[in-house]
Amino acid sequence: MSAVIESHDDHHHGPAKGLTRWLFTTNHKDIGTLYLWFSFAMFLIGGAMALVIRAELFQPGMQIVEPEFYNQMLTLHGLIMVFGAVMPAFVGLANWLVPMMVGAPDMALPRMNNLSFWILPFAFFMMLSSLFMEGGAPNFGWTFYAPLSTTYAPPSVTFFIFSVHILGASSIMGAINVIVTIMNMRAPGMTLMKMPLFVWSWLITAYLLIAVMPVLAGAVTMMLMDIHFGTSFFNAAGGGDPVLFQHIFWFFGHPEVYIMILPAFGIVSHIISTFSRKELFGYSSMVWAMVSIAILSFVVWAHHMFTVGMPLAAELFFMWATMLIAVPTGVKVFNWVATMFRGSITYETPMLFAIAFVVLFTIGGFSGLMLAITPADFQYHDTYFVVAHFHYVLVPGAIFSIMAAVYYWLPKWCGNMYDERLGRLHFWLSFIGVNVTFFPQHFIGLAGMPRRIPDYALQFADWNMVSTVGAFLFGASQILFLFIVVRTVMGGKKATPEVWEGAQGLEWTVDSPPPYHTFSTPPEVK
């Protein structure tokens, strides 16, 4: 027992030295850092796969890769970006920020926190190792529809299934940790409606994660049983239905989409308020908008399946329910603009990314509304218009918000200011790159180019070439991002505790960088 007692008063220690600091850590800042670096590595790997795709599409005809390999690239690109880049980045931000924002000493369950992270490298090692297996990596798209992912799948699908299982376990444990931290560890006086919006956004996100990751586990389990143990969930010959797979997948998949955007809403709300030097407009409506979006996310899933042959009543219900989401989302966009209205705005890098987020995410939202119209979707379905739509909400949406968050909080994390000129250069290169890549995809999609195809008709050639040039510009400018972050971590102008004039919240009341253990005694919140 004595060993246990000795480890009690560890609050004054700094980090341990060497590799074991990262392997054995229970510190939310260390684990946040691990998550963020891991997600950046995955972002580069998934990005390299995107560049393989864009290089092949530079011209019509087959030039660089085989169609089979192309399919593996587009599948892994999607899986890595969703589960490896965006989700871990947001969990990393939650790890760094939630305890500091609510005035807690750490996450509620620090050891489980470490486990949640360390499952990820193993899971992605397993998923990527399938590239070297017989039959190649999964090639059925990130949505892994049956029977492509069952009857016609390569043998490596079994490894894919188990890596999704442990990824899900990691996400569920991470989400439980965030919820428990928020519900149980808030400083005295911090009522729910005084919580910073990033914390609110993560509370709702974590709820969504716990609700839908088990459903994904169920879906891949049914796949496993169908492939290896003779069940017929997704086989009509036995009384099942391939469409059942799509229903279960999208019951997970649609809330998953909001899992990747709600934390972004939180981040952008903080940044716009700070650089407009104004209180956020409509705090409580922001909270209720996110709650409404989360609730609606459970009843819109089949808008991904309008062309699959559903009863008319279902087509109509899912169309109207989907359009309803525009209402709370509109409230949020209105509030961001109203916050900027008559503010004393300055355009530091985080603010540039945040404003670009509002504009470009809204474009993605509008194309989403177009896709929600069932009869119109019969035309758009599985074209590049869909690709343009979801990349507009995910790249200048989710990814821009993550970059904004890194520029905004990096001085707090490491105590040094980044180079503002380089930051703005990174922003403009990314902004131009993203639009040059994805805006033309609206045109070729409306003209009828199907997605997930390595070759295409000549009429799509010009815009595909433009899109590829944009993709390489965007990809290259992320090397600049890496350079800026590394340089800032290594040194630079010292940051003050407040960092930004007019920034609100508990995290700005502690030093930059904050002590290894913040708030061992909870602060008083008025």
Added chain:
Amino acid sequence: MSTYEKYYVPEQSRFPIYAATSLFILVMGAASTINALGQPDSMAKYILYAGLASFGATLFFWFRKVVQEHLAGLDSAQLNQSFVYGMAWFIFSEVMFFAAFFGALFYVRTFSVPWLGGEGEKGLANMLWENFQSTWPLLTTPDLGAAYTVPEKSMAFPGWDKILTWLPLWNTVVLLSSSVTVHMAHINLKAANKNKFNIWLGVTVSLAIFFVFLQALEYYEAYEHYGLTLNSGIYGSTFFMLTGFHGFHVMMGGLMLSVMLIRSVFYNHFKPDPHEHFGFEAASWYWHFVDVVWVMLFMFVYIL
């Protein structure tokens, strides 16, 4: 104590990285074993065993450490509350896991099987196998057993004359009683009747074992006498996956309760104060959850 009890933040720990590593070995082994199912001389299963053993051992030592920390008085009421919330949300995630399988059951019963039989708005699907007629429990398959083995009998209610030999009824009686007994154990614990607590908990664990035995008997009957297997089309698929995952959860819940019984009998853990017995209470919550899932199963898999 000052106004704020310090929240216990454990020092560096080796458990998580061991757990992650052994989980990786476990799933690598599981995937390799499954991919090598046709090859009996494959070594893959030993990777799976190694993963299972190391993962189990890690969890054992990890939980033991948490118990030791509690006995050393390191956990505040606030940390206990974290465990309470954590367990509640974990059970919610389990509910959603079962929801996926119940959703599949409702979907095939309401939509895909009737459509394949030519009923309803998408009855056009009948053109695939025109002789197929929709029934439930489905004792045939749309392809009339071409790719699947068709069962002779289902597990549904056999009629009042045979009700006493109907295993699911006894399963229900056993599991519902065990929910009552675990609650009796809890009441006695709170009333500081440690002996009665041990007895009621022991009865609960015995009922859990008896349930698993009955379930095994039912599976034996299904495979040997009913011709009902995983390969029997969608009725067999949903039946075995729902009852199978439920049975697995009964084993997990039974294991948790057994650990609590051992802790209570041999180590005299648990006191009437709620802060002093959350380990047991969490296991009992899990047990009630497993029971509720069974009631749903009994309704929608066996009766309706």
